[in-house]
Amino acid sequence: MNPIVSIQGLSKQYRNQRGIRDIRLEIGAGDIYGLLGPNGAGKTTILKLMTGLIRPDQGTVSLFGSDIREQFELGMRRVGCMIESADFHDFLNASQYLTCVARYYPHITKKRMDEVLESVGLYAVRKDKIKNYSTGMKQKLALAAAILPEPELVILDEPTNGLDIEGTVMFRSLVQRCSEELGTTFIISSHMIHELEQLCNRVGVIFEGKLRTEGRVTELLKHNQSLEQFYIQELQQAREAAHSA
Numbered sequence: 001m002n003p004i005v006s007i008q009g010l011s012k013q014y015r016n017q018r019g020i021r022d023i024r025l026e027i028g029a030g031d032i033y034g035l036l037g038p039n040g041a042g043k044t045t046i047l048k049l050m051t052g053l054i055r056p057d058q059g060t061v062s063l064f065g066s067d068i069r070e071q072f073e074l075g076m077r078r079v080g081c082m083i084e085s086a087d088f089h090d091f092l093n094a095s096q097y098l099t100c101v102a103r104y105y106p107h108i109t110k111k112r113m114d115e116v117l118e119s120v121g122l123y124a125v126r127k128d129k130i131k132n133y134s135t136g137m138k139q140k141l142a143l144a145a146a147i148l149p150e151p152e153l154v155i156l157d158e159p160t161n162g163l164d165i166e167g168t169v170m171f172r173s174l175v176q177r178c179s180e181e182l183g184t185t186f187i188i189s190s191h192m193i194h195e196l197e198q199l200c201n202r203v204g205v206i207f208e209g210k211l212r213t214e215g216r217v218t219e220l221l222k223h224n225q226s227l228e229q230f231y232i233q234e235l236q237q238a239r240e241a242a243h244s245a
C-alpha cells in the first residue's frame, strides 16, 4: 500500500492527562476507513491532530507525503474536513456560505455549488438564512462544504449526527458516489456502526487513547456476525485486559 495518510507515533496529552498515545495508522488511496471507539476514546483528538487543529506532543502526520508540521498547506490542499459541530455565520444563506468557501479554491463554479447543495438535499432551501436551519441541515451544509472542491481525502467526525433517516441514506450514497466516481478516500469517525459496516472497507477501534485493533471489514465479517458484534467483543476484551493489568 502506498499510504496517502501516514501517522507515526502520534501522542497528545491534555492537561487532565486524557488524550491519545502512540497512534500508528496508514490509510491508502480509495480506502473508506471507519474510526470506532467509545465516548472519550480519542477519535476527535486524532482527527484534530491530522488536520492541524491541535499540535501533537510527539509523532508525525503525513498527508500525501507532506508532513503537516512542515508543509501544512501542501498536505491540506487536497483535504476536505468536517470536525465537531459546524460553526457558521448565521446571517448568510447556504449559497453565500459555499461562495465564501469557494474563494479558497481556484476552480469552483456556481454550477458545482448548486450540484453539491442538491446532493445534500439543501438546494430548495439554499436562499434561507443559516440561522433558521435545524441541526441536521447545518450538518448537511458542513458536509457540502467539505466535499465542495472534490478533495482527494475527506475527514469526517460524526457526520450523521443530527441527520434524519433520509439524510443518513443521502450521506451513505454521497460517500459511495464520491468513492466510486472520484476515488475519494474517506476517514469517518462515527458511532453509527451499521452505517460504517455498509460503507467502510477498513475500520480501527480506539480504546482509551490507543489504537487497539484494526482490520478489513470483509475479513472481520468472516469471523463475526456483524461489525457490532466484533466491536462489542473487542471492547469487552480491552476492558478485561485493563482491569487485570
Ligand SMILES: Nc1ncnc2c1ncn2[C@@H]1O[C@H](COP(=O)(O)OP(=O)(O)OP(=O)(O)O)[C@@H](O)[C@H]1O
Pocket (backbone or CB within 6 Å): 014, 015, 016, 018, 019, 037, 038, 039, 040, 041, 042, 043, 044, 045, 046
Ligand atoms: N481540550 C481538551 N482539554 C482537555 N481534555 C480534552 C480536550 N479535548 C478532549 N479531551 C479529553 O480527551 C479524551 C478524548 O476526547 P475525544 O474528543 O478525542 O474523544 P472521542 O473519541 O472523539 O469521543 P466522542 O465519541 O464522545 O466524541 C476525552 O477524555 C476528553 O475528555
